[in-house]
Amino acid sequence: MASDLKPMSEALLTLLGDVRRLPSEKIALSRAAGRVLADAMVARLDVPPFDNSAMDGYALHHEDAGKALPVVARIAAGQDAPPLKRGSCARIFTGGEVPPGADCVVMQEKVDRDGDVATMPDGVPAGNNVRRRGRDVSRGDPLLAAGTRLDAAALGHLAGQGVTEVEVIRAPRVALLSTGDEIVDPGTPLAPGQIYNSNRPMLRSLLERFGAEVIATIRVPDTAPSTERCLRDAATDADLVVSTGGVSVGEEDHVKAAVERLGELALWRLAIRPGKPLALGKLPRGHAQGRDGGNPAEGHPAEDNGQAHFVGLPGNPVSSFVGAWLFLRPLIGALLGSPELSELPRVWANSGFATSTGPRQHYMRVRLAFSAQGVTAEAFEDQNSGVLSSCIGADAFAVVPPHSDVAIGDVVECLWLKVP
Numbered sequence: 001m002a003s004d005l006k007p008m009s010e011a012l013l014t015l016l017g018d019v020r021r022l023p024s025e026k027i028a029l030s031r032a033a034g035r036v037l038a039d040a041m042v043a044r045l046d047v048p049p050f051d052n053s054a055m056d057g058y059a060l061h062h063e064d065a066g067k068a069l070p071v072v073a074r075i076a077a078g079q080d081a082p083p084l085k086r087g088s089c090a091r092i093f094t095g096g097e098v099p100p101g102a103d104c105v106v107m108q109e110k111v112d113r114d115g116d117v118a119t120m121p122d123g124v125p126a127g128n129n130v131r132r133r134g135r136d137v138s139r140g141d142p143l144l145a146a147g148t149r150l151d152a153a154a155l156g157h158l159a160g161q162g163v164t165e166v167e168v169i170r171a172p173r174v175a176l177l178s179t180g181d182e183i184v185d186p187g188t189p190l191a192p193g194q195i196y197n198s199n200r201p202m203l204r205s206l207l208e209r210f211g212a213e214v215i216a217t218i219r220v221p222d223t224a225p226s227t228e229r230c231l232r233d234a235a236t237d238a239d240l241v242v243s244t245g246g247v248s249v250g251e252e253d254h255v256k257a258a259v260e261r262l263g264e265l266a267l268w269r270l271a272i273r274p275g276k277p278l279a280l281g282k283l284p285r286g287h288a289q290g291r292d293g294g295n296p297a298e299g300h301p302a303e304d305n306g307q308a309h310f311v312g313l314p315g316n317p318v319s320s321f322v323g324a325w326l327f328l329r330p331l332i333g334a335l336l337g338s339p340e341l342s343e344l345p346r347v348w349a350n351s352g353f354a355t356s357t358g359p360r361q362h363y364m365r366v367r368l369a370f371s372a373q374g375v376t377a378e379a380f381e382d383q384n385s386g387v388l389s390s391c392i393g394a395d396a397f398a399v400v401p402p403h404s405d406v407a408i409g410d411v412v413e414c415l416w417l418k419v420p
Contacts, residue, residue, distance in 0.1 A: 005271035008326070008361060014266045015280050015327060019309070019334040022170045022239065029158055032150050034211060034420070035168035036336040041143040046134040047160050051098040052077075054129045058111050058118055059102040060089040065124035071116050075099065089118055098130055105129035136160075147337045149211070149420065172335040174207050175216040175234035176200060179227065179246035179255060180315060183219070198388060199244040199320045203313075206324045209420070210332045210341060212240070220246070220255075227254040231262055235283035235308040239335060242328065245315030247279040255312050259283065263307060271402060273360040274319040274385035278327070279312030309335075316385040322363050322397065325417065344415040347396060351410045353379035357400050365394040366414060377414055 024038035053059065053075075060069060061084075069089040075081050077095030084090055084101035092098070092105060103126045112119040137143060143161065148154055150168070158166060183197045184190065204214050215237060220230045227246065234241045246255030247268060256279055259265045265281040272278075284307055311327055313320040325344065333341025349368055366377040377398050380390035396414035400406055 005269050005276070005359060006267050007271050011267055011270055011278070011280060011327070012330065015309075015311075015331055016334050019331065021337040022172060022335050024167050025170050026165050026167050029155065029163055029166050032158075032166050032168055033152070033155060035150050035166075035171070036211065036338045037144055037146055037148045037150060037154075038167040038169050038337075040146045041158070041161075041163075043137045043139050043141045043143045043161060045161050046139050047136040048131055048133060051133050052131050053092045053094055053096050053098060053105045054131050055105065055107050056093050057105045057107040057129060058089045058120070059084065059092045059096075059098050059105050060120060060124075061086055061102055062104045062124050062126040062128070064089070065104075065106075065120050066122035068117050068119045071113070071118050073099065089120070103127065103130070147339055149338055149340050151420070169336045169338075171211060171213040172239045172332050173215045173237060174212045174240045174242055175218060175238040176203055176207070176214055177218045177220050177230060177234060177241065177243040179220045179222065179243060181222045183245070183315075185219075198317050199313075199315070202317065202388075203242065203244065203320060203324055203328075206321075207242070207328065207332070210329045211336055211338070212332050222246075222254065224254045224258065228258040228262060231255070231258050231283055231310075235262075235285050235310075238308050240309045240311065240328075240331065241283055243279075243310075243312045244320050245313075247277045247312040247314065255279065259310055259312065263310070265310075268312070271360045272322075272326075273357075273362045274316060275314055275323045275326075275363075276360065277314050278319075278323055279310070280327070281310045281312075282307040283310050284308075314385070317388040318365075318385040318391060321388070321391045325397070325415070326363070340420075344397075344417070345419060347375060347414045347416050348411055349375040349377040349396075349398070349414050351398070351406050351408055351412045352376045353398075354407050355379070355400060356405045357402055359402050361402050362400040363397040363415075364400060365390040366396050366398045367393060368395040368414065377412055 071091055072088045073090035075090050075092045075096040081097040081099035084099040090099055104124050106120055106124055110121050178197055178200050182194050184194050186196050200217055207214055218230050220227050243255050246253045259281050263283040265279055268279040270276055270278050313323040330342050364383055365380045369376045396416050399413045
């Protein structure tokens, strides 16, 4: 019945309410791309560390502008800059240190040079074409906040401080379980009634994109004992156990009951479309007793005797895709202490489609078209939860609230997917 469906907001509160950030580790800066900074960092150096020239030209004191000056030095980037006497100038190249006694640079195209004498234009101000010491960042200034995901620019910022190692949050370890005897891996001949496992590579890619480490991929046979054993073993080494399928109410859907027997199941029927059957809970950490179809990575013992988070996604591939963005991404963000991952950016767009919803909030796969007239959301024609092609090339989820009618031209909220 619709009345027993839980809203999205309640699901997220349940999922994230007691999440603790994972411990940190120190790694080489060269390996830190995409990792999350553990602690705030303060600049220990001025950047740039000295006044330097923004272009090829001539360094002088601004009061000597308009004069014919002897060229007494040549300063290339990386060379020492001797003091410059008033009434003279120095040939300087981009990045070269502006010498003491000079306070501006004239680009070479504006200078008339005859042998060792250079005639300067009038009206050159102090600071002209000079990149001042500390213009980017000064020693003692905040450099990067804790929780920053280290992208290319952040890595460059750290390297500019001479950093070679950085303290980052350990990547969440995820065990990925696939349920259903009808699911087989690509490369295996299909028997009658079987289909290939599209969820595993899709979810693995998304989990790694969100910053997790997938330490196990486990195929779970459709029996209650096997399901319970696989869940118990997966929780031994993982911070998060993710399963696909088996969270509905069919006779062969064993995951929900197994999680309830082993640990706790907080919620499992959501007022969202796609993805109504979605389980959130906890699994106790114990001792591994053998695994079916996969082996967690060596050297990844549990760091405490607490619980592993559990998210049971529906087996339909679109439902798993949507659930990964709505639930796995913010959960991984909380484990990493990364505000960047907590919410998807929102884009407001003009609807290029018409639709009506029932009691469930609909996350429609859309492409966004940007023009001078604004942003338009064009929905994929087939929004069925089994049609994975609707996720290929999708820029966003258009969020259509329960019991809503959307007409072409209406403004709709879209969750932007083109993020790290």
